[in-house]
Amino acid sequence: xxxxxxxxxxxxxxxxxxxxxxxxxxxxxxxxxxxxxxxxxxxxxxxxxxxxxxxxxxxxxxxxxxxxxxxxxxxxxxxxxxxxxxxxxxxxxxxxxxxxxxxxxxxxxxxxxxxxxxxxxxxxxxxxxxxxxxxxxxxxxxxxxxxxxxxxxxxxxxxxxxxxxxxxxxxxxxxxxxxxxxxxxxxxxxxxxxxxxxxxxxxxxxxxxxxxxxxxxxxxxxxxxxxxxxxxxxxxxxxxxxxxxxxxxxxxxxxxxxxxxxxxxxxxxxxxxxxxxxxxxxxxxxxxxx
Amino acid sequence: xxxxxxxxxxxxxxxxxxxxxxxxxxxxxxxxxxxxxxxxxxxxxxxxxxxxxxxxxxxxxxxxxxxxxxxxxxxxxxxxxxxxxxxxxxxxxxxxxxxxxxxxxxxxxxxxxxxxxxxxxxxxxxxxxxxxxxxxxxxxxxxxxxxxxxxxxxxxxxxxxxxxxxxxxxxxxxxxxxxxxxxxxxxxxxxxxxxxxxxxxxxxxxxxxxxxxxxxxxxxxxxxxxxxxxxxxxxxxxxxxxxxxxxxxxxxxxxxxxxxxxxxxxxxxxxxxxxxxxxxxxxxxxxxxxxxxxxxxxxxxxxxxxxxxxxxxxxxxxxxxxxxxxxxxxxxxxxxxxxxxxxxxxxxxxxxxxxxxxxxxxxxxxxxxxxxxxxxxxxxxxxxxxxxxxxxxxxxxxxxxxxxxxxxxxxxxxxxxxxxxxxxxxxxxxxxxxxxxxxxx
Numbered sequence: 054x055x056x057x058x059x060x061x062x063x064x065x066x067x068x069x070x071x072x073x074x075x076x077x078x079x080x081x082x083x084x085x086x087x088x089x090x091x092x093x094x095x096x097x098x099x100x101x102x103x104x105x106x107x108x109x110x111x112x113x114x115x116x117x118x119x120x121x122x123x124x125x126x127x128x129x130x131x132x133x134x135x136x137x138x139x140x141x142x143x144x145x146x147x148x149x150x151x152x153x154x155x156x157x158x159x160x161x162x163x164x165x166x167x168x169x170x171x172x173x174x175x176x177x178x179x180x181x182x183x184x185x186x187x188x189x190x191x192x193x194x195x196x197x198x199x200x201x202x203x204x205x206x207x208x209x210x211x212x213x214x215x216x217x218x219x220x221x222x223x224x225x226x227x228x229x230x231x232x233x234x235x236x237x238x239x240x241x242x243x244x245x246x247x248x249x250x251x252x253x254x255x256x257x258x259x260x261x262x263x264x265x266x267x268x269x270x271x272x273x274x275x276x277x278x279x280x281x282x283x284x285x286x287x288x289x290x291x292x293x294x295x296x297x298x299x300x301x302x303x304x305x306x307x308x309x310x311x312x313x314x315x316x317x318x319x320x321x322x323x324x325x326x327x328x329x330x331x332x333x334x335x336x337x338x339x340x341x342x343x
Numbered sequence: 344x345x346x347x348x349x350x351x352x353x354x355x356x357x358x359x360x361x362x363x364x365x366x367x368x369x370x371x372x373x374x375x376x377x378x379x380x381x382x383x384x385x386x387x388x389x390x391x392x393x394x395x396x397x398x399x400x401x402x403x404x405x406x407x408x409x410x411x412x413x414x415x416x417x418x419x420x421x422x423x424x425x426x427x428x429x430x431x432x433x434x435x436x437x438x439x440x441x442x443x444x445x446x447x448x449x450x451x452x453x454x455x456x457x458x459x460x461x462x463x464x465x466x467x468x469x470x471x472x473x474x475x476x477x478x479x480x481x482x483x484x485x486x487x488x489x490x491x492x493x494x495x496x497x498x499x500x501x502x503x504x505x506x507x508x509x510x511x512x513x514x515x516x517x518x519x520x521x522x523x524x525x526x527x528x529x530x531x532x533x534x535x536x537x538x539x540x541x542x543x544x545x546x547x548x549x550x551x552x553x554x555x556x557x558x559x560x561x562x563x564x565x566x567x568x569x570x571x572x573x574x575x576x577x578x579x580x581x582x583x584x585x586x587x588x589x590x591x592x593x594x595x596x597x598x599x600x601x602x603x604x605x606x607x608x609x610x611x612x613x614x615x616x617x618x619x620x621x622x623x624x625x626x627x628x629x630x631x632x633x634x635x636x637x638x639x640x641x642x643x644x645x646x647x648x649x650x651x652x653x654x655x656x657x658x659x660x661x662x663x664x665x666x667x668x669x670x671x672x673x674x675x676x677x678x679x680x681x682x683x684x685x686x687x688x689x690x691x692x693x694x695x696x697x698x699x700x701x702x703x704x705x706x707x708x709x710x711x712x713x714x715x716x717x718x719x720x721x722x723x724x725x726x727x728x729x730x731x732x733x734x735x736x737x738x739x740x741x742x743x744x745x746x747x748x749x750x751x752x753x754x755x756x757x758x759x760x761x762x763x764x765x766x767x768x769x770x771x772x773x774x775x776x777x778x779x780x781x782x783x784x
Contacts, residue, residue, distance in 0.1 A: 182729045247722075253722075
C-alpha cells in the first residue's frame with residue numbers, strides 16, 4: 054500500500070481544517086463559560102410551568118443583568134454576573150414566591166480572577182507536555198525530527214479541536230470550560246499515543262532493512278499499523294459516542310471534545326506526523342548531497 | 344501450569360471476594376457465617392464507591408484569604424488557626440465527609456471548603472464567612488452548675504470588654520521550671536489595661552475565653568497581670584497546648600476571607616449523571632465487545648474477558664484506596680477501557696502478521712506479545728507523561744490544582760497501569776492455557 058503518495062491530499066485536508074479553525078476562531082472566537090469569564094450559572098427545576106418573562110422580571114427587580122436564560126420544559130439555565138451571598142438569598146426568596154416547589158439543581162459563581170488563572174495554567178500544561186513529549190520521543194528514537202513531528206501533529210490536533218469548538222459554540226452554544234481543558238490535554242496524549250506506535254514500527258523496519266529509503270519505510274510501517282490504528286480508535290469512538298448520545302447534558306460536550314480529539318489524533322499520526330518526518334528527512338538528504 | 348493458573352485466578356478470586364463482600368453486606372442477617380469465612384476482608388463496610396460533589400450533590404466553596412493585616416511571620420500559624428476554626432464550624436453541620444483545605448496559588452492563599460450533601464447552603468456560607476469572635480468573660484460565682492455550654496454562658500456572664508482585637512497573639516511556650524508546655528498570651532496596649540483590670544476584678548476566680556460563643560478554656564486568675572503577658576498553664580501536653588493556642592489565634596489573628604467561587608450541585612442532577620453515564624458506558628461496552636469478537640473471533644472473546652477482569656480490578660481499587668469518583672473521573676475510566684483494548688489490538692494484529700508469515704499458532708502468539716510490548720510501553724509512557732502533568736503530583740502552583748481535572752488524570756493513570764497488566768499478562772496467560780488445552784485435544 055502506497056499511502057504516502059496521498060501526501061498532497063493529507064496536506065490539503067490538514068490545511069483546510071486548520072484554515073477553517075483559524076477562520077472560526079478569528080471570526081467568532083469562543084463561547085467561554087463562567088470558568089473563564091467569571092459569573093454565575095444557576096440551574097433550577099420548577100414544579101410548574103413558568104414564563105420566561107417572570108424570571109426576567111425578577112432579575113430586573115434585583116438589578117441583575119440576566120446574560121442568558123435557557124428554558125427546557127420546566128428546567129431553566131440562567132447566566133448572570135458574579136453575585137454575593139445576600140443577592141443570592143434575595144433571588145432565592147423571589148423564586149420561592151414565584152414557585153414554592155422549585156429545586157436548585159446547580160449553582161455556581163466564579164470570580165473573574167480564577168478564569169485568568171485557568172487560562173494560564175492550561176497554557177503552561179500544554180507547553181510543559183509538549184516539551185516533555187518532545188524530549189521523551191526524541192531520545193527514545195535518537196532522532197529529534199521524530200519528536201518535533203509528533204509534537205507538531207499534536208498541536209495540529211489541539212488547534213483543530215479549538216476550531217471545532219469555536220464553530221460548535223457559534224452554532225450550537227458549546228462552551229469552553231475547565232472540562233474542555235481536560236479534554237484538550239487528553240487529546241494531546243491520545244494523538245501522541247498513535248503516532249508513537251507508527252514511529253515504533255518505522256524504527257523496527259529500519260533495523261531490518263536499513264537500505265530502504267524513508268518513504269518506503271514509512272509506507273510499509275503505516276500499512277502494517279493502519280488496521281490497528283483504525284480498530285483501536287473505533288473502540289474508543291464506541292465508548293465516547295455512546296457517552297455523547299446517551300450521557301447527561303454535562304457529559305455531552307466533554308465527550309464530544311474527546312471524540313473529535315481522538316478522531317483527529319488517529320488521522321494526524323498518518324496524515325501529519327509521518328509526512329513531516331519525511332519532509333525533515335528529505336531536506337536533510339538534499340543538504341547532504343549538495 | 345499451576346503458577347499460570349494462579350496468575351489467572353488472582354483477579355478471579357478478587358472478583359469472588361468482592362461479590363461475597365457485597366452479598367454479606369446486603370444479607371447480613373441471612374448469612375452470618377459468611378463474615379466468618381472472609382474475616383480477612385475487613386474493608387467491606389468501606390467498599391461503597393465514594394462519589395465526588397458533582398455526583399453526590401453538595402457545595403464547594405473557594406475563599407480568598409486576606410493576609411495583609413497579619414505580620415508576615417505570623418501568617419503560617421494564622422492560616423492553621425483559620426483552618427481549624429472553619430473546620431470546627433463546618434463540623435457543626437454534622438457533615439460526614441466535609442473537607443477544608445488550604446491551598447496556595449502563586450503566593451495567593453486560598454481556602455477550599457467542600458460540603459457534600461449539604462441542605463442549607465446559605466446558612467453554611469454565613470457561618471463560615473464570619474470572622475472568628477474571641478471574648479473574655481468573668482465568672483459569676485453564684486452559678487455553680489456549668490456543664491453544658493448554655494449554662495456555661497450563664498456562669499460567665501460578665502464581659503470584660505476584652506476581645507480578639509486586644510490579643511496580639513498566642514504562642515506555645517515551655518515552662519522553664521517544670522518543662523511543661525503552656526500557652527502564652529500577649530495583649531496590645533489597650534488590652535493590657537483591660538486585662539490588668541480584669542485580673543484584679545477576678546483574682547482567684549475564673550475567666551473563660553469564648554470563641555464564637557463556645558468556651559475554649561477557663562483558667563483561674565492567680566495574679567494581677569499588669570504587663571499584658573499572661574500564661575495559661577495546667578495539664579497541657581504539646582498537642583493540646585498547640586490546639587488551644589491555635590484557637591486563640593483564630594481570634595487574635597483574624598484573616599478576613601472573601602468568597603471567590605461557589606458551586607452547589609443538587610442531589611438529583613448527580614444521580615441523573617451517574618445513571619446516564621452507567622447506561623452509556625454499558626452500551627458502549629456491548630458494542631465494543633461485539634466489535635472485538637466480530638473482528639478477532641476467539642481472540643476477541645479472550646480480550647473481552649480480560650477487559651471484564653480489568654473493569655473488576657479497577658473498581659476494586661477504586662473501592663480500596665478509596666478514590667473519590669467525580670464525573671470527569673468516570674469519563675477517564677470509560678476512556679481507559681478503550682485504551683485497555685488497545686494493548687490487545689496491538690498484540691492481535693502482530694499475531695495475525697506472524698501467522699501470515701507462516702509461523703505456528705503458539706509461536707506466533709509469543710512473538711506477537713513480545714514485539715507489541717515495545718509499542719505498548721512507549722505509547723503508554725506518553726499518555727502517562729500527560730497524565731502526570733494533569734495530576735500535578737507535587738501540587739505545583741503553576742499547574743492545575745482543580746480537583747476535577749486531577750480526578751480525571753488519576754483514573755486515567757491508574758487505568759493505564761491496570762490495563763497494561765490485564766491487556767498483556769492476563770490475556771497472555773489465558774491464551775497460553777487455552778492453547779495447551781487445544782494441543783492436548
